[in-house]
Amino acid sequence: MTSLTVVPAPLSALAPVSSRHFIFVYELKTQEEARSYCRQHYTDLATVENMEDVLTLNEMVDRSRLQLLKPPDGFLNGTWIGLYDDVNTWSWSLSDPTYYSEGQENYRNWAPGRPNNIRANQFCVWMYQSGQWEDYECTYRLQAICVNLTGSSETFVLTTASFTWEEAQQYCRQHHTDLASVKNATQNSQIAALIPTNSAWIGLNRQRWRWLDGNNSTFSFWKTLQPDNYETLEHCVVADFESGGRWADSNCDKMRPFICYGWAVKKYKIKLQLNTTIANLNDPVVMEQLLQQIALRVGRANATDLLKLSWVKDANGNVFNKTTTP
Incomplete structure (x- = not known):
């Protein structure tokens, strides 16, 4: 039987570190559109876990940029965060x-x-x-x-x-x-x-207010007389930075700026050596299967679903270079 010793196989790994950071997006979107944007570009709409987070957001917000935004309803009374009232959880x-x-x-x-x-x-x-x-x-x-x-x-x-x-x-x-x-x-x-x-x-x-990312934090920072579910249509939550970042419930279809959160990452490059009888390791299907197996092993060892792996290709578009040994 022929053994193929494969060297090198460069792998890029993006690993999350413990630093969670907030991103203000000064664009007007509904809560659903804001959620989709945050999940596509970062992690999710912001979860506010404690007063330290509140103070951080108050330091970060650019109030002059908020004042330039003109929602269709004429009222900019807050910025979307990831808290919502799931009225269908009976x-x-x-x-x-x-x-x-x-x-x-x-x-x-x-x-x-x-x-x-x-x-x-x-x-x-x-x-x-x-x-x-x-x-x-x-x-x-x-x-x-x-x-x-x-x-x-x-x-x-x-x-x-x-x-x-x-x-x-x-x-x-x-x-x-x-x-x-x-x-x-x-x-x-x-x-x-x-x-x-x-x-x-x-x-x-039914369940009370919940965070979109599944966080079970019970911290709250409501404005006086909030939430009130005005006209029984307010199932989403904004932070009002004219009131120190305190929260109010709001109609989810209103156009508001929003806050995402993400995780800082570190990039690593890893070289692997594989002994295998597979003829073409550069086959895209084979590479994807190998990547899934590696991700499963590394993810299990590090107890994280946030690790992102990808192959690094050479100038010829190949990942693997092989030498044949008896």
């Missing part, structure tokens, strides 16, 4: 997937015009005596509907005491199985019949 407190048949997790019986997230803080759901549902502030105190599960049997129970939604969830899990899920119209009528007056909590709730 889920049940009882999360066991085996409890639901196909489509049952998605049963809804909203009252007309609901959910509307008035004042941008309605993340929990109650049921009226009529059987219709409304989103509301989770801190409101109400009776709650719990469920007891025994095998395939389920029994709904109305609490005698009133709770916030989170207190109700804790109580139902401690004394029963969980807050009640509503899987179909029959169950909805069954639960509604238990509600003596007005309304009671059920197990539907």
Whole structure:
């Protein structure tokens, strides 16, 4: 068998370092357009994790350039950052997937015009005596509907005491199985019949404000009386540098400047020596497969998805130069 000793195989590696940096973009875009731009050119729209980030942004911003921008609506009240309110993340407190048949997790019986997230803080759901549902502030105190599960049997129970939604969830899990899920119209009528007056909590709730890049930071820096979800259309967030970088919710379709973030990188050149029987290592398909294998090994060793690898070609357009040995 012939062994091919390949030398050299130059590889370029861009490796991220720990320095995260912000980039102000003084162009007017919707939040979705800004997000796309940041992801194409950098990493994502900016995540603001702490007061140090706030101070950095206040030092970086060119307020004179902001003042020159003229949005179509005539108001430049902020700069997009990566925080948003995902209004479609409704889920049940009882999360066991085996409890639901196909489509049952998605049963809804909203009252007309609901959910509307008035004042941008309605993340929990109650049921009226009529059987219709409304989103509301989770801190409101109400009776709650719990469920007891025994095998395939389920029994709904109305609490005698009133709770916030989170207190109700804790109580139902401690004394029963969980807050009640509503899987179909029959169950909805069954639960509604238990509600003596007005309304009671059920197990539907949704996530609060989230960062586009998946960061789980809970830091917030809202302006007074914000967020307010004005006209129930404000699901994205701007930083207002006329107010020290404090945040306000805004309609995602508004045209605003924006802030991206990226990571500083270091470039390395590596020479590899491979012993192989593959006849043509300069075949683009072969080179891509090798690159994927190397990236997988290096990425696993360094626990990063941000490493970028590419081959370095010589003057003849080749990466590999081979010598044959017996």
